[in-house]
Amino acid sequence: MKNFSVGISGIGSYVPDKVVTNDDLSKMVDTSHEWIVTRTGIEERRIAYQDMATSDLSTSAALNALEDANLKPEEIDLIIVATVTSDYALPSTACIVQKNIGAVKAAAFDLNAGCTGFVYAMITGANFIKAGIYKKVLVIGGETLSRIVNWRDRNTCVLFGDGAGACVLEACEEGYGIISSELGSDGDNYEFLIQPGGGSKEPARIESIAKDLHYIQMDGREVFKFAVRAMENSSIRALELANLDLEDLDFLVPHQANIRIIDSARKKLKLPEEKVYVNLNKYGNMSSASIPVALDEAIKKGKIKKGDNVLLVAFGAGLTWGSLVLRWNKEDEDV
Numbered sequence: 479m480k481n482f483s484v485g486i487s488g489i490g491s492y493v494p495d496k497v498v499t500n501d502d503l504s505k506m507v508d509t510s511h512e513w514i515v516t517r518t519g520i521e522e523r524r525i526a527y528q529d530m531a532t533s534d535l536s537t538s539a540a541l542n543a544l545e546d547a548n549l550k551p552e553e554i555d556l557i558i559v560a561t562v563t564s565d566y567a568l569p570s571t572a573c574i575v576q577k578n579i580g581a582v583k584a585a586a587f588d589l590n591a592g593c594t595g596f597v598y599a600m601i602t603g604a605n606f607i608k609a610g611i612y613k614k615v616l617v618i619g620g621e622t623l624s625r626i627v628n629w630r631d632r633n634t635c636v637l638f639g640d641g642a643g644a645c646v647l648e649a650c651e652e653g654y655g656i657i658s659s660e661l662g663s664d665g666d667n668y669e670f671l672i673q674p675g676g677g678s679k680e681p682a683r684i685e686s687i688a689k690d691l692h693y694i695q696m697d698g699r700e701v702f703k704f705a706v707r708a709m710e711n712s713s714i715r716a717l718e719l720a721n722l723d724l725e726d727l728d729f730l731v732p733h734q735a736n737i738r739i740i741d742s743a744r745k746k747l748k749l750p751e752e753k754v755y756v757n758l759n760k761y762g763n764m765s766s767a768s769i770p771v772a773l774d775e776a777i778k779k780g781k782i783k784k785g786d787n788v789l790l791v792a793f794g795a796g797l798t799w800g801s802l803v804l805r806w807n808k809e810d811e812d813v
């Protein structure tokens with residue numbers, strides 16, 4: 479192909495089968511189903527079993543995506559795992575996925591951009607293909623947020639869940655695939671969403687663990703205000719860069735953090751509810767895994783057709799934001 483774009487040739491996802499409902503949580507912390515649903519839209523979430531790590535969820539999602547792309551693991555050139563909950567501080571989770579699936583010739587690395595990680599990873603992977611360095615890139619968003627959430631802190635433990643989604647990126651017909659992207663960050667406000675312990679600043683020590691520093695801490699109100707602004711502005715910018723008007727947008731797959739944040743973006747983009755995919759009621763916020771799991775479900779439900787303009791938009795720790803417009807490149811029968 480002389481002139482080409484980069485598109486998704488295969489997609490897959492995996493969530494653990496263990497369900498934790500809001501009523502289950504109300505037995506652990508001072509909360510209620512009613513509070514959680516009204517403030518967030520979340521009804522239940524999936525939690526990984528004790529012996530499951532992020533690499534395990536990511537491996538299952540990756541194998542599903544490879545099957546969908548009709549590729550063998552040894553054909554993959556690069557694996558990027560977007561995660562804030564890697565198996566270990568080192569090595570990367572991507573290297574463990576590489577071993578698990580047998581992607582013997584792939585380079586592999588992790589990428590941390592908070593909940594925006596999947597969008598960052600898609601754009602990174604696509605540019606390796608655009609530059610002619612690689613042909614087949616496996617991009618995974620995999621998380622076990624349950625491992626870094628304080629199950630005694632009602633401000634955070636009700637929000638998150640575990641899961642993984644994966645896409646294979648390859649060259650596709652020009653004008654399809656990724657047609658625009660926008661990434662940004664605001665490091666000034668990094669403390670609004672942070673896991674302070676376990677890194678070089680506050681290494682794991684008896685004192686840091688006693689102070690619960692190894693758990694997520696969040697200023698929910700500040701993150702909420704930032705999220706509404708970031709989702710709206712980034713979406714508009716990505717559409718402008720794609721030379722699209724609001725009415726050209728066919729479908730929105732937003733980061734699944736809070737239904738009120740999604741609704742404000744939907745209204746700004748003047749989209750009816752049926753053109754926005756929402757599954758946070760079932761899974762909560764799975765950070766980097768939210769968008770690929772939602773996109774996979776939307777495709778399997780036949781909500782996206784070849785030629786549709788699909789916007790992915792996310793925000794997260796960093797603070798970061800990012801969006802990309804995909805012109806869906808697969809025929810329905812390929813899915």
Ligand code: ACO
Binds near residue numbers: 518
């Ligand atoms: N159950 C009952 N009450 C609760 C709970 C709970 N689970 N959690 C907090 N409350 C209380 C608070 O203590 C507070 O009580 P107070 O008024 O006596 O102090 C009250 O409810 C209201 O708290 P607010 O913070 O005003 O509630 P708000 O309407 O803002 O909703 C929420 C809180 C859901 C966290 C919201 O701010 C939000 O969604 N923020 C964005 C969070 C987010 O998206 N984070 C993920 C980022 S992505 C990443 O990179 C991981």
